[in-house]
Amino acid sequence: MSQKITTFLMFQNGDAEEAMTFYQSLFEDAKVVSLARFEPGEPGPEGKVKHAVFTLAGQEYMCIDSPVRHGFTFTPSISLYVDCASEEEIDRLYAALLEDRTPLMALGSHGFSTKFGWVNDRFGVSWQLNLP
Structure with a gap:
């Protein structure tokens, strides 16, 4: 299997699905490949994105709603x-x-x-x- 690098977006405010939907509305060649939500009793907010894969213009991305609050978020150093x-x-x-x-x-x-x-x-x- 050849190595693959995928951009991974971790959202801390439960915005993963809203962001993914917004980004897909901007690009014609966009789709959700997979979407798993937190179930009752799991360590994240029920119904929020546990793990998702989506594509924009043929490029694959992953995203989650982090169940853990971190002392960092996105930065323009990576865009x-x-x-x-x-x-x-x-x-x-x-x-x-x-x-x-x-x-x-x-x-x-x-x-x-x-x-x-x-x-x-x-x-x-x-x-x-x-x-x-």
Whole structure:
């Protein structure tokens, strides 16, 4: 079996399913591959995401709602980088992901690409959007 690396997103506020659904609404080629929920008596909030696998644009991701509170969360040091196919796509994704947030880098020409923007979405996940 060949080795595979998958991005793993750990949500601490019970937002995993909402985030997964939101991300799937942004990309045409997106689907839930598997979804397991916490059952009564298990160490997580009943009905929340115990473990899920989903795809966005052919890339696989995993996520959970952590039953344990940690002293950390997402950071822009790691981000999801999206090369967009059109100006319409980058504008749409930027607006949806930015929703009521302050951008890390405003959408525009920064000298290294035609159009680029960097945002933390409402779940704390960092996205870099690029129009090459």
